[in-house]
Amino acid sequence: MKKQPEKVWENKGIIYRQGRIYVPDNQEIRDFILHDHHNSPDAGHPGTYRMLESVKQTFWWPTIKTDIRRYVRGCDMCQKNKTIRRPDHIPLNPLPIPDKPWEEISIDMIGPLPKSKEKDAIIVIVDRFSKMIHLVPTITSLTSTDLAEIYKEEVWRHHGIPKRIISDRGPQFASKFMESLCTALGIERNLSTAYHPQTDGQTERMNQEIETYLRAFINYRQDDWTRWLPMAEFHYNDKTHAATGQTPFFLNYGLHPWKGNITIETTNPTATSLIEELENVRKEAKAAMEANNEMMRERGNNKHHKEPFAEGDKVWLETTNIHSNRPTRKLDHKRYGPFEILK
Structure with missing residues (x-):
């Protein structure tokens, strides 16, 4: 050719x-x-x-x-x-893939954290199709009713009501949340929702990424993390996801947000072509996620080989057994260094 x-x-x-x-x-x-x-x-x-x-x-x-x-x-x-990604030693069981954005969501909490503007936790809400996230500062003692109010104010007005909720906090939590959400919205009908235990590790990896972002920018006292939360959300939603091959922003809205960079040369497509393009992109994203799930299923128990070190090498010291005077390990550095190997 x-x-x-x-x-x-x-x-x-x-x-x-x-x-x-x-x-x-x-x-x-x-x-x-x-x-x-x-x-x-x-x-x-x-x-x-x-x-x-x-x-x-x-x-x-x-x-x-x-x-x-x-x-x-x-x-x-x-x-x-x-966080260093270790090889998985347990066969992964990826969840079924939804057909479009915001049909299925996962909800989790990061906390307790040092208080920042009277908040000590983060609610993490993830769309399982586009991988878009919303991060909301909250308190660790919130109830399912409190969470329903948060969802109404921060997510529902943008994306509507989900058909399915994934949470490791139990089926009762999911059902109470949906009941409270219907009450908050004045809906006089029951919405069926299925609970799935988290089996593909997606929520844990998401939390690790958020924590990694905050570690890079928060102050030493770790009490200004609420300031950085909107930027952490934007950062994640604007980056290409390996499973879909697209950014969450693009899969939801069909365009990338303006960030003040120099624009590339482009034509001005019609509304019809934009809709068709977005539909095709979402189909491709679902196919990519299915292929990614298949790869996860077939992944074996890979053995982890330690890298040999030599005199003169620069290495990082894991902080697993080191206690600093910072408020919480969750937002502390994972490693100190680098240090040179003398002998």
Whole structure:
């Protein structure tokens, strides 16, 4: 098959390659772009995959993948704060995939945390289709009625009522929540909802990502995390998810939010074509999630091999058995260092 020529053009002094800005061989410019897409609060220190997808929305250069991998591996903040993914030793049992956004949600809580504006916990609400999240500061003692009010004020007005709830807090919690939500909305009919125990680890991984983001930006006293919560939510919803191949924003709304970056060259599609494109993207996302679930089912009990260390290597010290004077371990650094191996 004959290789098609690349679409490259120039407009107002800017070179475009397949609709993305071609960044010249200038390390200062490229490092600025990498810093902006990794270290800023709305970027939130993403991993290699998510950072690559984010940068590629606007920019391109020949070594972009290698440069991003190098940048992420060299980030001290990521080394300090991120949870190391261990191989799964138990066969995973992924849940069935919903057909469209906000049909199925999962609800969880992170806490207790140091008090920030009189709040000591975070409600995490996740759409299982698009992976979009809403993060709401709350208190650890909230009831199902309190949660229903939070959902009405923060989620329902945007997405409506879910058909199914996933929570590890028990089926009674899910049913009481739905009953309270119907009461709060003045709905005089019973909504059936199914409870599923969390079997695919999605909620735990989500919580870890939120905690990792907060570790990178909160103060030493850990009492300003409510300030960073909106940015943590935006950061997650604006990053490409490995299971869907799309950002939660795009799967919900069919577009990416404006962040003040230079825009790429594009045409102005009609409303009909936008709807068709979004429908196709959602079908592709569901197919990608099904393929991802199949991969999870087939994943074996991979053995973890410890990496050998040598004199002169730089290493990080796990803080598992180290107690600092910060209020909670949940938002403390995962590692200290780096330290050099002397012998």
